[in-house]
Amino acid sequence: MNLLTDAWIPIQHQGNYQKIGLQQLLCGETDGELCLPRDDMELACLQLLCAIAQVLFTPKDKKELGRLVQQPLTPEIYAEVCKDKLDWFDLNHPQTPFMQIRGVDAKEPTPMEKLLAGVADGTNKAFVNPPGLGEALCGGCVAVSLFNVANNSPSMGGGFKGSLRGSTPITVLIKGKDLRQTLWLNVLTEETAESVMPWYQKTKNQRPNYLDRVNAGEKIPASSIGLVRGLLWQPSHFELLPVENNAICSCCGCEEPVYRGFKKAKFNYTVEGIWPHPLSSRTFTVKKGEKEEKFPSFTSTAPTWTHLSKLVVDQLEDTQNGQQAAPVLQQARKLIAADKIHLIVGGYRNNKATVLERRHEFFSLAQGWAEHGLVIHKITQGGLAYRSALHKALYLFAVGVKDKVHGSGVNLCNPVEANYYQQTENLLHQTFACVNFAAPDSTLQALNRKLKAVVLDLFEQATKPYRQEPKMLKALALARRSLHKSLNELEPEGAKT
Numbered sequence: 001m002n003l004l005t006d007a008w009i010p011i012q013h014q015g016n017y018q019k020i021g022l023q024q025l026l027c028g029e030t031d032g033e034l035c036l037p038r039d040d041m042e043l044a045c046l047q048l049l050c051a052i053a054q055v056l057f058t059p060k061d062k063k064e065l066g067r068l069v070q071q072p073l074t075p076e077i078y079a080e081v082c083k084d085k086l087d088w089f090d091l092n093h094p095q096t097p098f099m100q101i102r103g104v105d106a107k108e109p110t111p112m113e114k115l116l117a118g119v120a121d122g123t124n125k126a127f128v129n130p131p132g133l134g135e136a137l138c139g140g141c142v143a144v145s146l147f148n149v150a151n152n153s154p155s156m157g158g159g160f161k162g163s164l165r166g167s168t169p170i171t172v173l174i175k176g177k178d179l180r181q182t183l184w185l186n187v188l189t190e191e192t193a194e195s196v197m198p199w200y201q202k203t204k205n206q207r208p209n210y211l212d213r214v215n216a217g218e219k220i221p222a223s224s225i226g227l228v229r230g231l232l233w234q235p236s237h238f239e240l241l242p243v244e245n246n247a248i249c250s251c252c253g254c255e256e257p258v259y260r261g262f263k264k265a266k267f268n269y270t271v272e273g274i275w276p277h278p279l280s281s282r283t284f285t286v287k288k289g290e291k292e293e294k295f296p297s298f299t300s301t302a303p304t305w306t307h308l309s310k311l312v313v314d315q316l317e318d319t320q321n322g323q324q325a326a327p328v329l330q331q332a333r334k335l336i337a338a339d340k341i342h343l344i345v346g347g348y349r350n351n352k353a354t355v356l357e358r359r360h361e362f363f364s365l366a367q368g369w370a371e372h373g374l375v376i377h378k379i380t381q382g383g384l385a386y387r388s389a390l391h392k393a394l395y396l397f398a399v400g401v402k403d404k405v406h407g408s409g410v411n412l413c414n415p416v417e418a419n420y421y422q423q424t425e426n427l428l429h430q431t432f433a434c435v436n437f438a439a440p441d442s443t444l445q446a447l448n449r450k451l452k453a454v455v456l457d458l459f460e461q462a463t464k465p466y467r468q469e470p471k472m473l474k475a476l477a478l479a480r481r482s483l484h485k486s487l488n489e490l491e492p493e494g495a496k497t
């Protein structure tokens with residue numbers, strides 16, 4: 001099964017499902033959207049396709065990338081760019097199988113489900129996954145799983161190394177008009193690559209680490225890892241068991257040759273520093289003169305929009321802490337600044353090796369997004385500030401003020417906060433998609449009015465059952481005073497009551 005020549009990409013077009021080859025996709029012979037039953041696998045499949053596109057063809061500059069976005073490749077050019085890379089993408093290659101190492105020494109084979117993030121690692125999995133998922137996987141689904149485990153999901157734990165981005169990074173991709181465009185919009189030009197990794201030129205001919213292996217115990221500076229090597233980085237030693245006869249793939253449901261297990265072995269090395277992954281933003285803080293960088297991840301149940309500023313907006317003025325958008329977005333600011341942009345955002349939320357939640361969402365940002373990052377920041381901050389006002393009031397209702405007001409002992413913070421996020425999610429999405437970035441004031445005011453109404457309504461609803469409790473009246477009055485004070489502080493100057 002070779003990812004460059006076989007038909008493994010599951011797509012849906014006008015109600016028809018089929019698997020197509022990369023050539024059909026890049027040469028514009030077939031159109032459609034990716035289609036896999038698991039949303040995280042679909043996202044990983046897209047990431048893998050973008051990585052392959054980057055490996056096959058790194059455009060020189062904006063102009064060349066623009067041409068790729070507009071015009072499909074010819075089959076001759078496709079064959080030409082694949083020629084030297086066929087050995088990199090063959091799942092069953094005798095020496096250098098895709099994202100695997102030959103000769104992995106393991107006593108017992110590991111069942112396939114271990115390659116599907118979140119299937120075999122937790123307690124309430126029946127809730128997230130249908131039973132039987134991951135018993136047998138076809139070549140395409142295995143390739144996507146290997147790539148997903150190497151890039152997005154927590155490591156297997158117990159001494160297995162995690163991805164270059166840490167355990168569960170948030171991934172951001174740009175969505176184009178169709179799948180082919182989406183692939184190219186997430187490919188870096190040489191120009192962009194040089195600006196985000198100054199070592200790009202001298203490392204651009206490196207091969208993946210499953211071809212040119214890392215030595216055990218090696219210390220590897222992130223700044224020695226080239227673009228292609230980093231995109232296909234395999235942190236662990238895995239080897240698939242030989243492919244078997246046709247069976248139903250428990251991920252995509254197609255009847256194809258399947259894999260039923262793999263071998264895995266611990267392998268230790270250290271990557272020093274942070275590798276600037278094209279699809280991830282980074283935040284930084286300076287501690288004792290040392291810059292510490294991190295990839296944002298979903299650490300709570302707060303919805304994805306609360307992270308949007310971190311994902312899209314650069315804040316580099318403050319030398320102590322700040323953030324920088326993903327390299328693909330830095331590039332898009334020059335490439336599609338004049339248009340609306342559509343983003344795909346996803347990732348896992350974990351507790352160590354256990355996946356608690358997975359996300360795969362879409363955001364649109366109105367035209368003007370590229371120059372007016374501050375507006376995105378303000379919208380996000382506004383949404384969070386109204387949540388805080390509500391939280392603070394309900395917290396006071398629960399605990400009161402020491403020696404002065406006796407708290408009610410009823411903590412409504414978490415359920416009401418969940419309601420707040422639920423009731424405001426569409427509103428926030430709409431605001432990002434429709435705001436006039438050049439003159440945002442009226443939109444911001446309207447947003448604040450609506451958020452305020454939601455907060456007041458939720459507060460009244462939540463505390464209603466306790467209004468008749470004499471012992472709680474003081475706590476309720478305290479909470480209400482706090483809420484009105486906070487809401488008043490959120491009004492723009494001049495409008496305060």
Ligand SMILES: [Zn+2]
Nearest residue numbers: 138141249252
């Ligand atoms: Zn499959």
